[in-house]
Amino acid sequence: xxxxxxxxxxxxxxxxxxxxxxxxxxxxxxxxxxxxxxxxxxxxxxxxxxxxxxxxxxxxxxxxxxxxxxxxxxxxxxxxxxxxxxxxxxxxxxxxxxxxxxxxxxxxxxxxxxxxxxxxxxxxxxxxxxxxxxxxxxxxxxxxxxxxxxxxxxxxxxxxxxxxxxxxxxxxxxxxxxxxxxxxxxxxxxxxxxxxxxxxxxxxxxxxxxxxxxxxxxxxxxxxxxxxxxxxxxxxxxxxxxxxxxxxxxxxxxxxxxxxxxxxxxxxxxxxxxxxxxxxxxxxxxxxxxxxxxxxxxxxxxxxxxxxxxxxxxxxx
Amino acid sequence: xxxxxxxxxxxxxxxxxxxxxxxxxxxxxxxxxxxxxxxxxxxxxxxxxxxxxxxxxxxxxxxxxxxxxxxxxxxxxxxxxxxxxxxxxxxxxxxxxxxxxxxxxxxxxxxxxxxxxxxxxxxxxxxxxxxxxxxxxxxxxxxxxxxxxxxxxxxxxxxxxxxxxxxxxxxxxxxxxxxxxxxxxxxxxxxxxxxxxxxxxxxxxxxxxxxxxxxxxxxxxxxxxxxxxxxxxxxxxxxxxxxxxxxxxxxxxxxxxxxxxxxxxxxxxxxxxxxxxxxxxxxxxxxxxxxxxxxxxxxxxxxxxxxxxxxxxxx
Numbered sequence: 001x002x003x004x005x006x007x008x009x010x011x012x013x014x015x016x017x018x019x020x021x022x023x024x025x026x027x028x029x030x031x032x033x034x035x036x037x038x039x040x041x042x043x044x045x046x047x048x049x050x051x052x053x054x055x056x057x058x059x060x061x062x063x064x065x066x067x068x069x070x071x072x073x074x075x076x077x078x079x080x081x082x083x084x085x086x087x088x089x090x091x092x093x094x095x096x097x098x099x100x101x102x103x104x105x106x107x108x109x110x111x112x113x114x115x116x117x118x119x120x121x122x123x124x125x126x127x128x129x130x131x132x133x134x135x136x137x138x139x140x141x142x143x144x145x146x147x148x149x150x151x152x153x154x155x156x157x158x159x160x161x162x163x164x165x166x167x168x169x170x171x172x173x174x175x176x177x178x179x180x181x182x183x184x185x186x187x188x189x190x191x192x193x194x195x196x197x198x199x200x201x202x203x204x205x206x207x208x209x210x211x212x213x214x215x216x217x218x219x220x221x222x223x224x225x226x227x228x229x230x231x232x233x234x235x236x237x238x239x240x241x242x243x244x245x246x247x248x249x250x251x252x253x254x255x256x257x258x259x260x261x262x263x264x265x266x267x268x269x270x271x272x273x274x275x276x277x278x279x280x281x282x283x284x285x286x287x288x289x290x291x292x293x294x295x296x297x298x299x300x301x302x303x304x305x306x307x308x309x310x311x312x313x314x315x316x317x
Numbered sequence: 318x319x320x321x322x323x324x325x326x327x328x329x330x331x332x333x334x335x336x337x338x339x340x341x342x343x344x345x346x347x348x349x350x351x352x353x354x355x356x357x358x359x360x361x362x363x364x365x366x367x368x369x370x371x372x373x374x375x376x377x378x379x380x381x382x383x384x385x386x387x388x389x390x391x392x393x394x395x396x397x398x399x400x401x402x403x404x405x406x407x408x409x410x411x412x413x414x415x416x417x418x419x420x421x422x423x424x425x426x427x428x429x430x431x432x433x434x435x436x437x438x439x440x441x442x443x444x445x446x447x448x449x450x451x452x453x454x455x456x457x458x459x460x461x462x463x464x465x466x467x468x469x470x471x472x473x474x475x476x477x478x479x480x481x482x483x484x485x486x487x488x489x490x491x492x493x494x495x496x497x498x499x500x501x502x503x504x505x506x507x508x509x510x511x512x513x514x515x516x517x518x519x520x521x522x523x524x525x526x527x528x529x530x531x532x533x534x535x536x537x538x539x540x541x542x543x544x545x546x547x548x549x550x551x552x553x554x555x556x557x558x559x560x561x562x563x564x565x566x567x568x569x570x571x572x573x574x575x576x577x578x579x580x581x582x583x584x585x586x587x588x589x590x591x592x593x594x595x596x597x598x599x600x601x602x603x604x605x606x607x608x609x610x611x612x613x614x615x616x617x618x619x620x621x622x623x624x625x626x627x628x629x630x631x632x
Contacts, residue, residue: 006330045490046460092488104371135340135361146407147362147488147516171490173407175361175516176620177627180579201490202517207581208562226582246502253499260495263522265616266542298581299491 009162010069011036011138011195012057017066019052026052028218029066034197036163041226042199043206044215046305050199053215054168057197058089070164071176071246086164095153098142101303102133103150104137105141120159129182146173154182158202158251161189167198183208187308202301214239214302218307226298235259235304236277240268245290251287255280260303267292326385327352327479328373328509333382335368343366344533345382350526352478355501355511356529357521359619360530366514367407369530370481373512374404377380387478403472403480407487409465413457417448420456424471435474442470446500462493469500479510486517513576518620526617529626536626541619548625549617551575552590554598557583558613564605571601578624585621617623 012034017026027049028245034040042050057068059075076082079284088262089095096105106127110120116124128134141149163295169184171179184203192195198209206212207226214222214229222229240248240261252258257276262269270291272280281291296304327506328350335343339492350356360366371377373386375395379389384391387401395613411420417569425435444464444478451459456467465485472480482501498520499550505511513524520525522541529537529544537544556564568586573593581604586598 045463046493132361132363145367151362169488173484173516175364176518176623177361179516183579203491208579210448213548246506248371249502250603260492262495262498262519264519265522265545265618302491303495305593306490 002054009036009072010034011038012040012197013055013067013069014057015067015069016080017053017068018054018064018065019049019056019061020036026218027056027063028222030213031066031214032213032220032223034195036195037190037193038195038211039186039209040195040197041206041209042197042215043203043212043302044115044199047183048215049218050215054089054091054199056165056199058087059083060089063173086096086163088157088165089151090157090161090165090195092168092172093245096141096149096156099138099140102144103137105152105156105161109159115160121160123159127158127185129314130185131155131178147175148179150174151178151182158185158189163194164192165189167196167200169201171200171202176282179205182257203297203302206302207298216307217305221305225258230296230298230301233296233301233304234274235296236274237294237300238270238272238277238280238291239264239294240270240284240289241266241292243284243287248284248287248289252280255283260300260309269294269300271296271303327354327387328356328512329385331383332371333369333384334380335365335372335377337378337623339592340554341533343372343379344447346535347382347528347535348528348535349509350512352510353505353508354526355524356503357524357527357541358512358514358530359518359521359527359623360514361524364530367483367528370404370512370514372484373398374402374481375399376404376495379459382486386470388517400475401478403475403477403486405468405472405480405482407483411456411464411467411471414455416453417443417453417459418475420467421471425474428475430475433631438474438476442473445473445503446470461494462489462497463490465493467498473504475504477509478510480504483542484513484514484516486515494520496584500545518618518623521619523622529623532627541622544619544622544626546618548629549573549587549621551587552595553615553617553621554581554588554595554609555583555611555615556586556598556602556609558607558609561602561609567605568601573597575626578621578629580607580618580620585615585617587617587621587625623624 010033015031017027017030030053044050056063062076070083070087071144074080106124133151212226213220245268252261252270257272257279259271277291326349331347333346358366372379374385375391375398386398389397391398421439430438446469486497501511525541528535562579565577567573573589575589576588577584599609602609
C-alpha cells in the first residue's frame with residue numbers, strides 16, 4: 001500500500017455474474033467495476049445475493065457463468081488462488097478461532113500474513129485502541145459478544161492491509177460509537193488506495209460509500225453515488241405530527257399509499273408512493289394529525305425501491 | 318405460596334452486580350420495568366447488557382443485589398423465572414435441517430408442552446409472527462429476517478409474561494426490521510413486557526423508556542424525549558455536503574462545539590448557543606475544505622444521546 005492511489009486502475013470487477021444453486025438462481029447477472037481507492041456498497045434485503053456475490057469475488061464459490069477479476073487476475077484460473085493472499089475477506093460468521101483469545105487470534109493472523117514484529121506491534125496497538133478490545137485481550141473469541149467478535153474479525157483482516165478488502169456485514173451488532181470508529185479506519189485505508197466492497201444492513205453506512213449498488217433478487221436495481229440516488233428519489237417522504245402515535249402508526253401501516261413508517265421522536269416518519277400525500281392526509285385529519293414534508297434520506301430510498309421491486313404494480317399509484 | 322409471584326412491577330432490579338474476577342461486568346444497577354412496557358437497554362459492546370439479561374433470565378447468579386422477574390427472585394427461584402419468561406439470545410439457535418413447524422415442536426417439547434395443547438400453541442405462535450404459510454419450509458432455506466421471527470415465535474410458545482430480546486434485529490435489513498418491530502409493538506399492546514437491546518438507535522424510538530449502560534453502570538434511565546433533553550444539551554446542527562467528514566477535527570477544536578459526529582453522509586454538530594451561532598458551523602466546515610450544501614437545526618436523535626452518554630460515562 002505504499003503506492004500513491006491510482007484511481008483509474010480497476011481493482012475488482014464482476015462481469016455478468018450468475019450463480020445457481022440447483023433450481024435457485026441466487027445471482028442473476030451482476031456487473032460492476034471498482035477502482036482503487038473506492039468504497040463500494042452492496043445494499044439489499046435478505047437473500048438478495050450479496051453474500052454469494054462476495055463469495056464469488058473472493059474466489060471461494062465458482063460462478064455458474066460470468067467473470068471475476070481481482071487486480072486483473074481471474075481467481076478461478078490456474079494459479080489464481082494466490083489472489084486469496086492479496087485480498088482480505090471478513091465473512092459474516094466464523095472467521096476466527098473460537099478457542100483462541102483475542103490476543104492469540106491477532107498473533108495467529110499476523111504470523112499467517114508474515115508481518116514483521118515491529119509492524120505488527122504498531123498496527124495491533126492502533127486497532128486495539130480503535131476497537132476498545134484492549135481490556136478483553138485474554139477473552140476467548142467464542143466468549144465474545146457479537147459486536148466484539150466483529151471488531152476482532154475486522155482487526156484481523158486489516159492487519160496485513162490488503163489492496164482489496166471484501167466485507168460481508170462487518171458491523172452487525174457493533175455499537176454506534178465503535179461503528180463510527182471502524183468506518184473512520186476503513187476510510188483511512190480507502191484514502192490510501194485500498195478498494196473496499198462492503199455489504200451492510202445499516203443505511204447510514206450505505207450513505208457513506210462512494211457508490212452503492214441496490215441489489216434485489218440477484219440483480220442490481222440501481223447503481224450510483226448515494227447522494228445522487230437520494231436526489232432522484234421518486235417517492236414522497238413526510239413526518240406525521242399530532243394524534244396518538246401508536247394509533248396513527250396502526251392506521252398508516254394499513255394504507256396502500258404508505259411504503260414504510262417508523263417513529264422519529266414524537267413524530268412518525270412515513271415513506272409514500274409518488275403523490276400519495278393527499279390520500280394519507282385525508283385519513284390522518286380525523287385523528288388530529290397532519291403531514292409535514294421531510295427530505296428523504298438513504299434509508300427512505302431503500303425502503304421505497306425495495307417495496308417497488310417487490311410489489312411494484314400494487315403500490316405504484 | 319412463599320415462592321409465588323409478588324411484585325407490582327414486571328421486573329424489579331435492586332443493586333444488581335456481577336463480577337468476573339476483578340472485572341465488574343454489571344456494577345450496582347437498579348431499575349424497574351412496568352407490565353406491558355417496551356423497555357430498551359442500550360450500551361456499547363461489553364457494557365454489561367447481555368450479562369444483565371442472563372441474570373434476569375435466571376441463567377447466571379448475581380454476585381450481589383437482587384431482582385424480581387415476574388415476581389420470582391432470580392437467585393432463589395430461577396426455575397420460576399424461566400417458566401415466566403421468553404428469551405431470544407444474540408446467538409439464538411434453530412435447527413436448520415428441521416422445518417419451521419418441527420423447530421417449534423422441539424422447543425415446545427423443552428418447555429414440557431405436548432399433544433393438542435402444543436399444536437394450539439404452535440398455531441398461535443405462527444399467527445403472532447405471520448408465518449403460517451411457511452410451516453413446512455426448511456429453516457435453513459429462510460432468510461435471516463424470517464429466522465429471527467421464528468426464534469421469536471419459539472420464545473413465545475409457553476405464553477411468557479415477559480420476553481427478553483437480546484439484539485433481535487442484528488444484521489436485519491430496514492424493511493424486515495420494521496416488520497419485526499410491528500410484532501414487538503403488538504406483544505406489548507397485548508400486555509407482554511418487552512425487554513430489548515439493540516444497536517439500531519432508530520429502533521430505540523419505539524421504547525417507552527430506555528436505560529443507558531456504560532462500563533457496567535446504568536448512567537441514565539428515562540423516556541426517549543427526556544434523554545434527548547437532558548443528555549444532549551446545546552443545539553444540534555445537521556450539515557450535509559461533500560467532504561464534510563474531513564471537517565470533524567477542526568469543528569471539535571472550536572470552543573463553542575460540544576461534539577461533532579458523522580451521521581450517514583452528513584454531520585451532527587452540537588454547539589453551545591451562548592458561544593457560537595448556527596451558521597458558524599457551516600463556515601468552519603467550508604474553511605476545512607468541505608462543500609456544504611445544507612446546514613439546519615435539527616432535533617437530536619437517540620444516536621446523539623448514545624454518543625453523549627458514552628462520552629459522559631466513559632471511565
